[in-house]
Amino acid sequence: MTTPQAPPAAPSHIDYLSERQGIWPWLLTTDHKRIGLLYTASITGFFFIGGFFALLMRLHLLEPKGALFGLETYNKLFTMHGIIMVWFFLIPSIPGTLGNFLIPMMIGAKDLAFPKLNLASWYVFMTGGIVTLYSMLRGGVDTGWTFYVPFSTTYSTAYVAGAAIGIFIAGFSSIMTGLNFIVTIHRMRAPGMTWFRMPIFLWSMYATSLVLVLATPVLAITLLMVIFERLFRVGIFDPSLGGDPVLFQHMFWFYSHPAVYIMILPAMAVISEIIPTFSRKPIFGYTAVAYSSLGIAVVGFLVWGHHMFVAGLSVYSAMAFSFLSYLVAIPSAIKVFNWTATMVKGSVSWDTPMLYAIGFLGLFTIGGMTGLFLAALGIDVHVTDTYFVVAHFHYIMVGGAVMGYLGGVHYWWPKISGKMYPEGLARLSALIVFIGFNLTFFPQFILGYLGMPRRYAAYPDEFQFLHVLSTAGATILGVGYILPLCYLIWSWKYGKPAGRNPWRATGLEWQTSSPPPSHNFEVTPVCTHPAYDFEGMKEELELA
Amino acid sequence: MPDMVSNLSGGGHLPSRVRDHFRTAEQQRESEMLGMWIFLATEVMFFGALFVAFTVYRTGYPQAFGAGSADMNIVLGSINTAILITSSLTMALAVHASEVGNQRWLQVLLVLTMLLGCVFLAIKGVEYYQHYLDHKMPAVWFEYSGADGSKVQMFFVFYFFMTGLHALHMLVGIGVLLVILGRSLAGSFSAEYHTPVAVAALYWSFVDIIWVFLFAIFYLQGLHVMR
Secondary structure (H helix, E strand, O other), X not given: OOOOOOOOOOOOOOEOOOOOOOHHHHHOOOOHHHHHHHHHHHHHHHHHHHHHHHHHHHHHOOOOOOOOOOHHHHHHHHHHHHHHHHHHHHHHHHHHHHHHHHHHHHOOOXXXXXXXXXXXXXXXXXXXXXXXXXXXXXXXXXOOOOOOOOHXXXXXXXXXXXXXXXXXXXXXXXXXXXXXXXHHHHHOOOOOOOHHHOOHHHHHHHHHHHHHHHHHHXXXXXXXXHHHHHHHOOOOXXXXXXXXXXXXXXXXXXXXXXXXXXXXXXXHHHHHHHHHHHHOOOOOOHHHHHHHHXXXXXXXXXXXXXXXXXXXXXXXXXHHHHHHHHHHHXXXXXXXXXXXXXXXXXXXXXXXXXXXXXXXXXHHHHHHHHHHHHHOHHHHHHHOOEHHHHHHHHHHHHHHHHHHHHHHHHHHHHHHHOEOOOHHHHHHHHHHHHHXXXXXXXXXXXXXXXXXXXOOOOOOHHHHHHHHHHHHHHHHHHHHHHHHHHHHHHHHHHOOEOOOOOOOOOOHHHHOOOOOEOOOOOOOOOOOOOOOOOOOOHHHHHHO | OOOOOOOOOOOOOOOOOOOOOOOOHHHHHHHHHHHHHHHHHHHHHHHHHHHHHHHHHHHHOHHHHXXXXXXXXXXXXXXXXXXXXXXXXXXXXXXXXXXXXXXXXHHHHHHHHHHHHHHHHHHHHHHHHHHHHOOEEOOOEEOOOOOOHHHHHHHHHHHHHHHHHHHHHHHHHHHHHHHHHHHHXXXXXXXXXXXXXXXXXXXXXXXXXXXXXXXXXXXXXXXXHHO
């Protein structure tokens, strides 16, 4: 770049929040930061709806015969919990909120490459969400979030097509977001921001975006076929008409396994920012951590068969899928070891984001290790469709993805709102989340190993103690989630002003004011340091 | 990183067509092209899943799928293939016209491309109508006298599903070209700025390529059965 920058039209200190007020400036905004907040509000709503379904299930399971609901209602509860949490909270959670807010700022750009597409993605997402919620209000869905055929195409009498259409629509918002991020990271980086100077957050979001754009279309077409088959009563997957239900499972998991990485890679992105900042050290093994994100994205596409070990796979393809599933452990372990090594001999401080990050490390490790149990053919047959599986993926999705999301929200809250949250209360709620989570899901490992099947509305008496523990944990976890909602909203108005860089962190996003101006920077920043260069930026950081 | 040579922005004042979050016109052009390429990658996965499903069933039921394919109108299908490939040629020429800044030729070629697309869709409609008269339209009217009725029907389910989805893409493509034509008439394009034409052409050519594969799997497979 030799062209001098045009001076900003009105060099003012008006930030993106106070610039233009009112409903329409927000609903028609193309500012990535405002769109990030629109996403935050929406997914928070979906999170508490999905959480409400989970709480009802846990209450029902207090008694062996089931305390509250009939069998069909219970089926609908776990289905709606799964659909809402997977497609309307976890998938868009970190990319839609923090990704939208941070990616342009981290690379020193004014906005994403396609701001209107970004706004469109939110409307598409909300349309899908409303269609799905409407079909739930009309009577709900009882197929499980996996829509297995032929139950979903032929036998279920619930509102399957409506829910599937909602998810189909929401899928396009995933594609739009992923496409936007990829182009932005390729083409919008500020002068001096080379690939290997990028914060790891961006590498991870890039890998996530690759999965988003390559996996989501397969889900879309698979759901479209299910809808088609259901509405027109023709044979695609129905075995009585020559269809192959296992083919559906292949196509469904070809998306839905990589979707796990859509959920966890962004959380890893957040953790990779928090740990260096609160250890005052550059991330250990930058290149390995950067490439391991891409490694997870690539290998993640080759392991879907481990969801189908008991669905009639041949022995040889099962062995291949088992081997490939073990392979995913390598890039994941690279990350965990490098994060841990980053903390070694660092000056670690225990602010709330770091508490979430350390919680993530432990819980993700448990979730990942039990994933290896499930990749082993023999053990998998024993625990297939039991609470062991339920506990395993909740350790990844709640213990991993949600902890990462909460950690990230706390870490960047000063930048987003310009205010500090109450630190003491926040640490307390991080502790409550950690305790509540483990109390909810650790007993489920034991339940599953003892043979408690997932998705059952009743169980033998001897399982009651563990189920009661789990329900107690869920209640504590609920408190841990409501607390941050309350104090974050409180701090939006009453929190102490945060200043430009309260954590003395190194990213470009911390070099602009909090909250940032509409175009992020008064002048286009030039990147002169490698990522996490705490030593080289010492003087600038002390000023902050 | 944008290089200096291709920096079209001149001395600090960007032309009005460059949106204000881009630093240079070159950066905007590269972003728009890359965006379309990535969109096409999602389209490959979208149609790819259907091709996989079709292939699985075609391998499982070769007889029934051959019998279904024998009902295709190979003459109309071949004519349509030729029409669509010709439309790719006119589209490519339109891109060239836009690069040299010849707006008149650009407009003529865009209209020609759209006309060819419409002829394709009209012929496709004639074929659909013939299938309807032959009672080969699943869910509406399907009859088959042989033993493998449900499997032959599955061939037609895939046929209508995939060619229907392709026709939908054609309609979108014609709509996109209409917008491009409108912008050309409004004087938005010049020899310096014509990225949207190239972006639309990428999409149009992709939809053509999909058809070539659809033609092969649906029409050509049954030829030996007909003989």
